[in-house]
Amino acid sequence: MRPVLADLSVSISELKKSPSALLAQANGSPIAVLNHNKPAAYLVPAETYEALIELIDDYELAKLVEERRADKDQAVAVSLDDL
Template identity: 50%
Template sequence: MSTHPIFADTAVSISDLKKNPMVVIEQGKGFPVAVLKKNVPVFYAVPAAAYEALIDKLDDMELAQIVHEREGQPSRVITLDEL
């Protein structure tokens, strides 16, 4: 028997999700909800605000990586015409 980690505090069956998706999202209280099929997570229902925050965080991480890669490089002045 294999086990599957669930990365959410709330989990529901796919049948419950079909019955009333908005109630399922509300049960998560703003956090993702694991949707299970035969007790195995098949996907996560993520509220829009949480998804948007996740995307913002990923963008910030990518920008931070660019900053770290460019640290120590000489800077140069450019004009608006060069852009």
């Protein structure tokens, strides 16, 4: 069985009844939305989602930097004055 990765969990039916109240109750923490007692989705505040997207973007950029560092021997030397 998959673990529930949130302190607060609700059924889809409960979510439909009062989403605003649930968000207030969660106080900025994620909410696990369960379907047949299994996580179907996680509801996170917009600020948390935006921060996660930024972290993913930073991670992907860091991977690209590391890949390019590995190909350093193929780099072409350029003087800033020539640009």
